[in-house]
Amino acid sequence: xxxxxxxxxxxxxxxxxxxxxxxxxxxxxxxxxxxxxxxxxxxxxxxxxxxxxxxxxxxxxxxxxxxxxxxxxxxxxxxxxxxxxxxxxxxxxxxxxxxxxxxxxxxxxxxxxxxxxxxxxxxxxxxxxxxxxxxxxxxxxxxxxxxxxxxxxxxxxxxxxxxxxxxxxxxxxxxxxxxxxxxxxxxxxxxxxxxxxxxxxxxxxxxxxxxxxxxxxxxxxxxxxxxxxxxxxxxxxxxxxxxxxxxxxxxxxxxxxxxxxxxxxxxxx
Numbered sequence: 124x125x126x127x128x129x130x131x132x133x134x135x136x137x138x139x140x141x142x143x144x145x146x147x148x149x150x151x152x153x154x155x156x157x158x159x160x161x162x163x164x165x166x167x168x169x170x171x172x173x174x175x176x177x178x179x180x181x182x183x184x185x186x187x188x189x190x191x192x193x194x195x196x197x198x199x200x201x202x203x204x205x206x207x208x209x210x211x212x213x214x215x216x217x218x219x220x221x222x223x224x225x226x227x228x229x230x231x232x233x234x235x236x237x238x239x240x241x242x243x244x245x246x247x248x249x250x251x252x253x254x255x256x257x258x259x260x261x262x263x264x265x266x267x268x269x270x271x272x273x274x275x276x277x278x279x280x281x282x283x284x285x286x287x288x289x290x291x292x293x294x295x296x297x298x299x300x301x302x303x304x305x306x307x308x309x310x311x312x313x314x315x316x317x318x319x320x321x322x323x324x325x326x327x328x329x330x331x332x333x334x335x336x337x338x339x340x341x342x343x344x345x346x347x348x349x350x351x352x353x354x355x356x357x358x359x360x361x362x363x364x365x366x367x368x369x370x371x372x373x374x375x376x377x378x379x380x381x382x383x384x385x386x387x388x389x390x391x392x
Contacts, residue, residue: 127154127366130159130180130182130183140158141385143181143359145382145385154178164189179365180210181208181358187208193210201221208221209361224256226355227254230357242266242285242303244267244304255278260284263286264287265287267287306327324349326354
């Protein structure tokens, strides 16, 4: 049986096993997918002990940057955003990829959200870097509100076409008038924010809790939104294709709907 897994810490809340197993059922694959607790600093040891065990691994926090240190080869996109969420084992090599960027792109496209010229990103970590790459474009201004000046400095590099402006986290409330807001912060970080209008689109990258307090406020205003489940589904489809070594030959939109429904059921929605 082909085996895959998601690694991270804490990992108990992960919906990835539910979504990937749902996809395997739709595809008729006899694959296994599990969640394994791997803390920061433990990834290299885990990889060394399991090179012949898995077809591929999904990575969540805090391992997305650590992955670059253990992989034998890095996809160009991984080098660009300095983060990976997927490791593929093939021909005695471990290759690092990211489906985070395509996850944002596909979710926004399927929701028919046009990328505006003014974008707000809440947070300055690995997910924020992926979000920037997803919405990047000449003539656009991406304003990032970050709690860490040192991490925010990593957001600006020569490969970005848009103008990236980094502001202090204490000013985040002022960024809520943008036509597209992407929240990439940990649980609870945006709880204090109070949207007063919802003319744009909110992309909340978290799915636990669902909804977050910030997303619930946005929903209360009747605003258009995407959530972390949309992102996780699209990331997952990309990971499954990488692990299969080929594009899936089914209707991906229908697969995404089925996977999202499985995720919502698991969340009790």
